[in-house]
Structures are given as C-alpha cells and as structure tokens.
Amino acid sequence: MTGPCTGRRACLRMRRHADPGMRNVLGTLHGGVSLAFSELAARRAAEFSGGSSPEKFLPSSIRMSYLRPGIVEGHLRVTADVIHRSRTIATVETRVLNPDGKAATLGLVTLHRVEQA
Numbered sequence: 001m002t003g004p005c006t007g008r009r010a011c012l013r014m015r016r017h018a019d020p021g022m023r024n025v026l027g028t029l030h031g032g033v034s035l036a037f038s039e040l041a042a043r044r045a046a047e048f049s050g051g052s053s054p055e056k057f058l059p060s061s062i063r064m065s066y067l068r069p070g071i072v073e074g075h076l077r078v079t080a081d082v083i084h085r086s087r088t089i090a091t092v093e094t095r096v097l098n099p100d101g102k103a104a105t106l107g108l109v110t111l112h113r114v115e116q117a
Contacts, residue, residue, distance in 0.1 A: 010045060010048070010049030010081075010082040010085070011045060011079065011080060011081040011082060012041055012044050012045040012048070012079070012080040013077070013078075013079055013080075014037070014040075014041050014044075014077070014078040014079075014080075015075045015076070015077050015078075016037065016075060016076045016078070017075055017076075018072045018073055018074060018075060018076050019072075020072065022072050022076075023072050026069070027072075028069035028070050028071070028072065029069070029070025029071070029072050029076070029096070029104060031064070031066060031105075034064070034066075034070055034096045034104065034105045035062065035064055035105075035107070037076065037078045037096060038062070038064065038078065038080075038094035038096060038105065038107040038109065039059055039062060039109060040078075041078045041079070041080035041092075041094055042059065042062075042080050042090075042092035042094050042107070042109035042111060043057055043058070043059065043109075043111060044080070045080035045081070045082050045090075045092050046082060046085060046090035046092055046111045049082045049085050049090070050085065055113055055114075056113065056114040056116070057090055057111040057112065057113050057114065058111060058112060058114055059109055059110065059111050060110050060111065060112050061108075061109070061110040062107060062108075062109050062110075063107065063108045063109075064105055064106070064107045065105065065106045065107070066104070066105055067102075067103055067104060067105060067106060068098070068102065068103075068104055069104065070096060070098060070104035070105065071098045071099055071100075071104070073099065074099055076096060076097075077096070077097040078094065078095070078096050078097070079094065079095045079097065080092050080093070080094045080109075081093045081094075087113065088112060088113045089110065089111065089112055089113070090110070090111045090113075091108065091109070091110050091111075092108075092109045092111065093106070093107070093108055093109075094106070094107035094108075094109060095107070
C-alpha cells in the first residue's frame with residue numbers, strides 16, 4: 001500500500017509486508033533492504049511532487065543513518081518527505097519505521113531529473 005500524505009510539503013507513505021528473507025544474520029532488517037526501500041520511496045515522492053504529470057528522477061546520492069535495529073514483523077512503514085524540489089533536482093528525507101513508530105533508519109536522498117529523449 002502506498003499513498004501521498006497531506007501537509008505543506010510533498011511526501012509519500014509506504015507500507016510493505018515484512019518478509020523473513022529481509023532479515024540479516026542477527027535477525028533484524030538487513031541494511032540493504034532498508035536502503036532500497038528508502039531509495040524507492042524517495043524516487044516516488046520526487047516524481048509525483050511536481051503535479052499531475054510524473055517526471056523521472058534517479059538518485060545521485062544516498063546518505064543513511066542506521067539508528068536502531070529494524071524489526072521484521074508485520075508491515076514495514078517507510079516515509080519520504082520532499083525537502084526541496086526544482087526542475088532538475090530533489091532532496092528527500094526518508095525513514096524506515098519500526099512497529100512502535102520509532103525510526104530504524106534516517107536517510108537523505110538527492111535525486112536528479114532524467115531528461116526524456
């Protein structure tokens with residue numbers, strides 16, 4: 001389930017079923033999985049923040065902070081808030097949330113618009 005949210009800034013909320021294959025050897029959410037979900041959410045938020053016609057954005061930089069172990073049970077929640085968007089660049093803050101609502105990761109994703117040929 002994905003969807004936009006309300007407020008002044010563009011944002012996106014995603015919910016994905018947590019699969020046991022997303023665990024690392026310690027039994028917590030694998031860092032690569034949280035990075036991939038953060039990148040996907042940031043792209044979707046940036047692409048749809050410009051109005052009715054989505055534009056293609058690709059990441060040029062991702063900075064992830066792993067704040068606490070990610071719990072793999074139920075559903076994973078990912079948030080993406082567009083901090084800045086111009087015609088060619090977007091900066092998006094992402095979070096992967098544990099079931100208790102606390103952030104397991106905090107990401108800052110910079111994306112550039114892809115010119116359509």
